[in-house]
Amino acid sequence: MPELLALTDPQLAAAATLGTVGLVFAFLFGANIGSFVNVVAHRLPMELSVVKPRSRCPACRTPVRAIDNIPVLSWVLLQGRCRGCKGRISPRYALVEIFMGLLSLHSFFVLVAGPGRALDGGAWMAWVVVFVLTASWLAASLIDLDHTFLPDRITITGMWAAPALVAFVPEVLLGPELRIPNWMPLDQPVPLAAALVSGCGVAAGAGVIWALGVIGSRVFGKEAMGFGDVKFLGMIGGFVGPGGAIVVLVLAAFVGAVAGIARTLLTGDRYIPFGPFLALGAYAVLLHRPDLLDAWIDFSEWVRGGRAY
Numbered sequence: 001m002p003e004l005l006a007l008t009d010p011q012l013a014a015a016a017t018l019g020t021v022g023l024v025f026a027f028l029f030g031a032n033i034g035s036f037v038n039v040v041a042h043r044l045p046m047e048l049s050v051v052k053p054r055s056r057c058p059a060c061r062t063p064v065r066a067i068d069n070i071p072v073l074s075w076v077l078l079q080g081r082c083r084g085c086k087g088r089i090s091p092r093y094a095l096v097e098i099f100m101g102l103l104s105l106h107s108f109f110v111l112v113a114g115p116g117r118a119l120d121g122g123a124w125m126a127w128v129v130v131f132v133l134t135a136s137w138l139a140a141s142l143i144d145l146d147h148t149f150l151p152d153r154i155t156i157t158g159m160w161a162a163p164a165l166v167a168f169v170p171e172v173l174l175g176p177e178l179r180i181p182n183w184m185p186l187d188q189p190v191p192l193a194a195a196l197v198s199g200c201g202v203a204a205g206a207g208v209i210w211a212l213g214v215i216g217s218r219v220f221g222k223e224a225m226g227f228g229d230v231k232f233l234g235m236i237g238g239f240v241g242p243g244g245a246i247v248v249l250v251l252a253a254f255v256g257a258v259a260g261i262a263r264t265l266l267t268g269d270r271y272i273p274f275g276p277f278l279a280l281g282a283y284a285v286l287l288h289r290p291d292l293l294d295a296w297i298d299f300s301e302w303v304r305g306g307r308a309y
């Protein structure tokens, strides 16, 4: 990181403080938005507004008071029951809030809290975009688990928004060093390059899963892959690029296969939605692409029996 050299010691100390305070903020803010993710996952499939009316108890329909709507804390204090009717409130609400808080904390740690990074506006912007993506992918995953479909309002919106968003915040797609892939001609400005890579990513993500679906339905004689997955990997490809989209698909297929086999053995149920695994792979690639690449190189060298010089 060349910009690190330009910072003085007091600046580095200020960045470190900002980064540490930011971590606490990131968790609390994430848990709050996790509460909103619960609302979206519940209302979006029913075509209801996600902003009004206020949340109600699922059993007695009493509106939830603001004091009883503090993420995690309220659920713990009320021992998982409604204040009015004492009906059980699923622990899933609190778990989603904690999970979103942790993802927010983790992405902040990776993108903003590193040495000197907290003084870089691009790092904060990248975190905001990653945060919005994380929340929408979490909502999409919950909807896929509950209703076995991925909502167009997230996937199609994401496919269109991706090239424009990464043109404004190229750090999301190209990393902090704004590295443009080798296959792109190098003479265009960074925003345009980012938008073009993003467009290719949408096409590659949607295309590869669509092609697999066509082949799968020929081979197995029934629909192997839903069209929701096509649009979802299209959206993801818009933020991780064409190569990233393939890595996401491989990761999702691998983890999904393991989880699917475990589920079949435990419950005898053969259906498992693919959306949550795509979301998991997308989050991993978005934040850890260089680490994943290193791990893959180490793994393939290990398979071939030692480093080749």
Ligand SMILES: [Zn+2]
Residues within 6 Å of the ligand: 057, 058, 059, 060, 061, 062, 082, 083, 084, 085, 086, 087
């Ligand atoms: Zn109630």
